[in-house]
Amino acid sequence: MKWKEITVGQVTIHFIKTEKFRTVYTLITLSEELTEETLTKRIVLADMLGFATEKYPNRRSVMLAREDLYSASLLCNTRRNGKYHEICISLTALSDKYTEEGNLENTFAFLNEVLFHPLIQEESFNEEILDQVKELNKKDIIGLKEDKNSYSTYRLLQEMAPNSKLSVSPSGTLENLEAIDGKNLATYYQNVMKNDNVDVYIVGDIDEEKVTHLVETYLPFKTKRAAYYDAFTEPLEEREEARVIREKDDINQAKLVIGCNIEDMSSFDLNFSLTLYTLILGGTPDSKFFKNIREKYSLCYYITASSLKLNHAMLFKAGIDSKNFDETLEHIRHEMKEMELGHFTDTDIESAKQTYLTMLKSITDSQKSMAYSVLLMKSLDLGTIEERRENILKVTKEQIMEVAKKIKINTIYLLEEASHEESGV
Structure with missing residues (x-):
C-alpha cells in the first residue's frame, strides 16, 4: 500500500x-x-x-x-x-x-x-x-x-x-x-x-x-480550520476505588461493562504494547478472559476486552448471570494482576502478534479499510502498515507488563435481570 x-x-x-x-x-x-x-x-x-x-x-x-x-x-x-x-x-x-x-x-x-x-x-x-x-x-x-x-x-x-x-x-x-x-x-x-x-x-x-x-x-472547500488536529481527549479522572453501578431491566442475560483508565504512556506502548496486552487479556478466543473466565469457570456467555485509545479508556464487556457478578469481577481482577506479574507465556505473545499481523494484512483487502487505516494512522501516530508490522514484532514481555500496571478499573456497571435479588459487592 x-x-x-x-x-x-x-x-x-x-x-x-x-x-x-x-x-x-x-x-x-x-x-x-x-x-x-x-x-x-x-x-x-x-x-x-x-x-x-x-x-x-x-x-x-x-x-x-x-x-x-x-x-x-x-x-x-x-x-x-x-x-x-x-x-x-x-x-x-x-x-x-x-x-x-x-x-x-x-x-x-x-x-x-x-x-x-x-x-x-x-x-x-x-x-x-x-x-x-x-x-x-x-x-x-x-x-x-x-x-x-x-x-x-x-x-x-x-x-x-x-x-x-x-x-x-x-x-x-x-x-x-x-x-x-x-x-x-x-x-x-x-x-x-x-x-x-x-x-x-x-x-x-x-x-x-x-x-x-x-x-x-x-471540492473547493473554503474552511477556516487548519488540516491537522489532535484527536486525543482529556485524560479521565482517576478514582482511588472503583465505582459500582447496578441497574435492573427486563432482560434474560445481565450485561457487565467495566471501564478502565489508561494511564499516560508512550506512543509506542499505546499503539503496540497495549494492543498485545488487550489481545492476550481478552481480545481473542485464546485470551485469558476467554480460556479461564468463560471456559474453565463457566462464569459468562461471552467476555471481551477492547480499548478506546484516543479517550484513554479500556472496556471489558461480558454477558453473565447476575448471581455470578461478584465471582466474575474477582476473576477479572485476578487476570489483570496476572498480566502485571508476567504470568503469560511467550506463546501467548507470539499468538497475539500473529493475530495483529493477520489484521494488518486484511486491511489491504478493502479500499474502505485502507482509507480508514490512514485516518487512524493520522490520529494515533501509528505509522504505515509496514512500520506497524515492524513495531509490533519489537514489543517485549516486559513492556506488556509495564503497560498492565497502567490499566486501572474506574467504573463497574451491571445491567441485571429485574427479578434478581441484589447481593453485596
Whole structure:
C-alpha cells in the first residue's frame, strides 16, 4: 500500500495507490469537535446530504445518477474519532480503465453536487424530506435502549466520564432532534462548510496530478480550520476505588461493562504494547478472559476486552448471570494482576502478534479499510502498515507488563435481570 499526503489550500488529500481493485474509493471527512449540542444535527445533516440535491431533488433521482456512474456506491454517515465528530461522505466508482474516459471526473462532479449543492431552497432544507430523516433518527435514538449491549456501554461511559465527550449519546437526543428544522439545519450546514477540518482520501489505481486537479475543481472547500488536529481527549479522572453501578431491566442475560483508565504512556506502548496486552487479556478466543473466565469457570456467555485509545479508556464487556457478578469481577481482577506479574507465556505473545499481523494484512483487502487505516494512522501516530508490522514484532514481555500496571478499573456497571435479588459487592 503506497500512501502520500499533500495539502491543497486547507484540504489534506491522502493518496493511497493500489492496483488491486477495479474501483476508485473516495472518502471525504468533515471534522469538528464533538459536543452534545451539535452531534444530533451532524447525524441528521449527513443523512440529508445523501438524500437529495438541487440537481437530484429526491432519492430516486440520486439513485439514477449513481446508476449513470456504473452503479457507484454513495454512503453518507458519521463517526467519532476521539474528541472529534466526523461527517463521512464516500463514493466507490469504477476506474476509468474499465469505463469510458471521464467516469472519475463525473464521480467528482457528483460529489460536488452532494456536498456543495444540497436541496436548500429559501435558506431551508426541504421540510418533507427532513421529517422522513428525523423519523429514522428518532427510531435509532429510541432503539438504543432496546439494544442492551450498546445501552449498557453507554450507561457505563455516562457514569465513568460524566459531562465528557465519552458520555455523549451515540445517536443523539430526542430533545435536540425535535429542535432541528429546515432553516437552522441549513444554517448549520453553512457553518460546517466554513469551519470543519476537511480530509480527502483517494484509494485506487490513480494519477495524483489528475486527482489533485479534480479536488481543486470539484471540492473547493473554503474552511477556516487548519488540516491537522489532535484527536486525543482529556485524560479521565482517576478514582482511588472503583465505582459500582447496578441497574435492573427486563432482560434474560445481565450485561457487565467495566471501564478502565489508561494511564499516560508512550506512543509506542499505546499503539503496540497495549494492543498485545488487550489481545492476550481478552481480545481473542485464546485470551485469558476467554480460556479461564468463560471456559474453565463457566462464569459468562461471552467476555471481551477492547480499548478506546484516543479517550484513554479500556472496556471489558461480558454477558453473565447476575448471581455470578461478584465471582466474575474477582476473576477479572485476578487476570489483570496476572498480566502485571508476567504470568503469560511467550506463546501467548507470539499468538497475539500473529493475530495483529493477520489484521494488518486484511486491511489491504478493502479500499474502505485502507482509507480508514490512514485516518487512524493520522490520529494515533501509528505509522504505515509496514512500520506497524515492524513495531509490533519489537514489543517485549516486559513492556506488556509495564503497560498492565497502567490499566486501572474506574467504573463497574451491571445491567441485571429485574427479578434478581441484589447481593453485596
